[in-house]
Amino acid sequence: MTRSRRGPVLVALVAVVATACAGLLAGCAARPADASLSHTTLSPASLAAVRSLLDARAHAVRDRDEQAWRATLEDLQATTSALVAEFALLSALPWARFDYADVRPTGGGADLGVTVTCVSRLTGERADTRTEEHFTLVRRASGWRIAGHRATPTLSAPWWSAGARATRGQHAVVVGAIDADTATWYAHQADAAVEAAARAWPTSPFPAPLVVIVASSTAEAAALLDRSVDRLDQVAAVTEGPVGPDGRATADRVVLNPQGLDRLSDEGRRFVLVHEAVHVLLRSALTGSAPAWLVEGFADTVAYAPTGLPPERIAAAALADVRANGAPAHLPTAVDFDGRTARLDLSYQRSWVLVSLLEETYGADAVRQLIERATTTAAAPDVEAAGARAVEEVLGTSVPELTSAWQRRLLALAAAGSAPG
Ligand SMILES: [Zn+2]
Numbered sequence: 001m002t003r004s005r006r007g008p009v010l011v012a013l014v015a016v017v018a019t020a021c022a023g024l025l026a027g028c029a030a031r032p033a034d035a036s037l038s039h040t041t042l043s044p045a046s047l048a049a050v051r052s053l054l055d056a057r058a059h060a061v062r063d064r065d066e067q068a069w070r071a072t073l074e075d076l077q078a079t080t081s082a083l084v085a086e087f088a089l090l091s092a093l094p095w096a097r098f099d100y101a102d103v104r105p106t107g108g109g110a111d112l113g114v115t116v117t118c119v120s121r122l123t124g125e126r127a128d129t130r131t132e133e134h135f136t137l138v139r140r141a142s143g144w145r146i147a148g149h150r151a152t153p154t155l156s157a158p159w160w161s162a163g164a165r166a167t168r169g170q171h172a173v174v175v176g177a178i179d180a181d182t183a184t185w186y187a188h189q190a191d192a193a194v195e196a197a198a199r200a201w202p203t204s205p206f207p208a209p210l211v212v213i214v215a216s217s218t219a220e221a222a223a224l225l226d227r228s229v230d231r232l233d234q235v236a237a238v239t240e241g242p243v244g245p246d247g248r249a250t251a252d253r254v255v256l257n258p259q260g261l262d263r264l265s266d267e268g269r270r271f272v273l274v275h276e277a278v279h280v281l282l283r284s285a286l287t288g289s290a291p292a293w294l295v296e297g298f299a300d301t302v303a304y305a306p307t308g309l310p311p312e313r314i315a316a317a318a319l320a321d322v323r324a325n326g327a328p329a330h331l332p333t334a335v336d337f338d339g340r341t342a343r344l345d346l347s348y349q350r351s352w353v354l355v356s357l358l359e360e361t362y363g364a365d366a367v368r369q370l371i372e373r374a375t376t377t378a379a380a381p382d383v384e385a386a387g388a389r390a391v392e393e394v395l396g397t398s399v400p401e402l403t404s405a406w407q408r409r410l411l412a413l414a415a416a417g418s419a420p421g
Helices: 022-030 044-063 066-072 083-089 180-198 218-225 266-285 292-307 316-325 344-362 364-374 381-396 399-418
Strands: 095-107 111-122 127-142 144-149 166-167 172-174 211-212 237-240 253-256
Touching: 044 083, 044 095, 044 111, 044 127, 044 144, 044 166, 044 253, 066 083, 066 344, 083 144, 083 166, 166 180, 172 344, 180 266, 180 292, 180 399, 211 292, 218 237, 218 253, 253 266, 253 381, 266 292, 292 344, 316 344, 316 399, 344 364, 364 381, 381 399
Parallel strands: 172 211, 211 253
Antiparallel strands: 095 111, 111 127, 127 144, 166 172, 237 253
8 A cells, every 4th residue: 555545644554453472472481490501511609699690780770779780790980881871771661570580501611601581570560571681791800790781672671672762751661762852752642642541441540651662663663573574564553462361461562663653743643652552551451352443443532532633534535435435345354454455544444433433322431331341352253243242232233233324424424525615
């Protein structure tokens, strides 16, 4: 799809929620402690000293103690090294837990290589995340010191992206290789997005903080999300993260895709953050998934509400399509939200028209109740069936009747939008 086909509407390309990576992330926890430790390369005394050094580093992060941090480094006087810069990054994040575990020597000699697992949890998250980190240690008269550190950026630990800074808002953390002003702007907008989502879903607390990753390239966004770049075509942001045993997300991240964001105004970026904040709140509050038209349409109604835009603008592409091809035959399905094969602008706009119609007809409380009732841990094919049952139970109507009402609304909006003057 080309850019010009999307027209001037705020956001024709928004987010697709996915949980594909969740099992992968949760799976990292399975490694038993010190499974690969080789005592032949490190004496028990040295191992204890290395653990003590890493404990001191973890303490320094948790206590935000820069002197203690510097004391773990090879060059105690260093002022500009990457190792010193890491302190500013890590101490900016709100940790509920930050520990090193599972020390595995990976190389001997004058310098010692060790791989460790960083076990961390941001304040408000409901589960620990685990990240592999690699250290180069050198032995000094006073003991082991850290001479090098590297970690692959992941969804759990996006702060290890090259050049990344971490900026805190009141309810949000923004991570990315961006300048301070841009980071502050995103932090403010993310705070406002959390507040908007919380107002729209007042029955559950927001799982603060909202972690927003401003990827520096689509390739970086795709790598963090462990998906192919083509799946991010037409997408400005993705919310993703591990899911706990109870089926609720435990540590979601919002990944912003520069390819999508670059096409948006500031207002469009604010829209994207509110839309994603709604996903984060619902994924944390509810167990499982609801039909895509319902959650995407709801997230869009929350995000569009403060813009005051008329339906003719918000749904411009969908209405143009109605004028050209008539009303669509069925409600948007999961296939219609796959950016590789479907026009996402049509699917999002049709869903927005549908959920707006529901809010108008049945009220906001009924729509929230519908989402709760329609959310299920069932496999994908059964999600639509659960949605259909919820429509009957909560709204007292059926999907065919709902589809007819929606088609009439689309036709009416299309006719109004094409009237002269
Ligand atoms: Zn979405």
